[in-house]
Amino acid sequence: MNVSQIIEGDAVEELEKLPGSIAQSIIADPPYFNVLEDESWDTQWKTTDDYLTWCDRWVAQSMRVLRDDGLAFIFGQLGKREHTFLHLMSRLSQQHQFHDLIIWDRAVGYDERRDSFTPQYEMVLVLRKGDKVKFNKDAVRIPYDAKTIELYLKDKRYKDVDARRAHLEAGKYATNIIRVPSLKGISREKCGHPSQKPLDLIEKLVACSTDEGDLVIDPFLGSGTTAAAAKRLRRKWIGIEKDSNYIQIARNRLDSSEELELAL
Numbered sequence: 001m002n003v004s005q006i007i008e009g010d011a012v013e014e015l016e017k018l019p020g021s022i023a024q025s026i027i028a029d030p031p032y033f034n035v036l037e038d039e040s041w042d043t044q045w046k047t048t049d050d051y052l053t054w055c056d057r058w059v060a061q062s063m064r065v066l067r068d069d070g071l072a073f074i075f076g077q078l079g080k081r082e083h084t085f086l087h088l089m090s091r092l093s094q095q096h097q098f099h100d101l102i103i104w105d106r107a108v109g110y111d112e113r114r115d116s117f118t119p120q121y122e123m124v125l126v127l128r129k130g131d132k133v134k135f136n137k138d139a140v141r142i143p144y145d146a147k148t149i150e151l152y153l154k155d156k157r158y159k160d161v162d163a164r165r166a167h168l169e170a171g172k173y174a175t176n177i178i179r180v181p182s183l184k185g186i187s188r189e190k191c192g193h194p195s196q197k198p199l200d201l202i203e204k205l206v207a208c209s210t211d212e213g214d215l216v217i218d219p220f221l222g223s224g225t226t227a228a229a230a231k232r233l234r235r236k237w238i239g240i241e242k243d244s245n246y247i248q249i250a251r252n253r254l255d256s257s258e259e260l261e262l263a264l
C-alpha cells in the first residue's frame with residue numbers, strides 16, 4: 001500500500017478498500033450539509049436524514065481503519081440556523097466511543113447575524129476506538145512569555161526555583177479550546193479552497209495524536225492541509241478527495257517551495 005498519497009474518489013468507497021487498523025489518527029473535515037450554500041459538495045443531500053446516514057457510513061469506515069489506540073477528529077460547523085452537527089455528534093457518540101469535544105476558537109466572527117451573538121467557533125468531535133489512546137500532551141504545550149515566567153517565579157510557595165523554572169519553561173498544557181485565527185482572504189497560506197483549515201490548527205491535532213512515522217488519514221482532503229501538516233511533522237499520510245480541482249490545489253501546495261520551507 002502506498003502511503004503519503006492522494007486518492008481521487010469517494011470517501012466511503014476508498015476507505016472500504018483500505019486494510020483495517022492502519023491509521024494512528026483520522027482528521028476528517030467533511031461537508032457540513034447546507035452551511036456553505038454556494039458549494040455543491042455541501043448541498044448534495046436532500047434531507048438531514050440522508051446526510052446523517054451517509055455520515056454513519058464514512059465514520060464507520062474511518063473507525064475501521066483506525067488503530068485501537070487511535071483518535072478520530074471530526075470537524076463540524078453550525079450554519080446561520082442549521083444545527084445538524086449537534087445531531088451528528090449525539091448520533092456518533094452513541095455508535096462509537098466519545099473522547100472529547102474540542103472548540104476551535106477562530107478568533108474572529110464569521111457572519112452577520114442580527115439577532116444573536118456573532119459565531120466565532122467550530123467544533124471538533126473526538127472519537128476513540130479503544131479504552132487506551134495515544135495522546136502526547138507535551139507536544140502541544142503553550143509557551144509562557146518571559147515576563148510571565150519571571151512573574152510566576154516570584155510565587156514564594158515554590159521553594160525549588162530551578163524546578164519551578166524548568167516547569168514554567170516547558171509551557172502550559174493546551175486546553176480543549178484551541179485558539180487559532182481562521183484564514184483570511186489575503187492570508188499567504190490561503191490556496192483557493194472555501195473551507196481551508198489553518199495549518200497550525202491541523203498540526204496541533206496531528207502532533208498530539210501521533211508520533212513520527214505514524215499514518216494519518218484524511219477522508220476529505222480538500223486543499224491538502226492534513227497532508228501538509230503530516231509532511232511537516234514527518235508523519236505518513238493518505239488523503240481522499242473527490243474533486244479533481246482541489247486535488248490539483250493540494251498537489252501544487254505539497255510541491256510548492258513555500259510549503260517545503262515550512263516543512264523543514
Ligand SMILES: C[S@@+](CC[C@H](N)C(=O)[O-])C[C@H]1O[C@@H](n2cnc3c(N)ncnc32)[C@H](O)[C@@H]1O
Pocket residue numbers: 009010011012029030031032041193195196197198219220221222223224225226240241242243246
Ligand atoms: C470541508 S472541505 C475540507 C477542507 C480541508 N480540510 C482543507 O483544509 O482544505 C470538504 C471536502 O470534502 C470533499 N468531498 C465532498 N464529498 C466527498 C466525498 N464523498 N468523498 C470525498 N471527498 C468529498 C469536498 O470536495 C471538499 O473539498
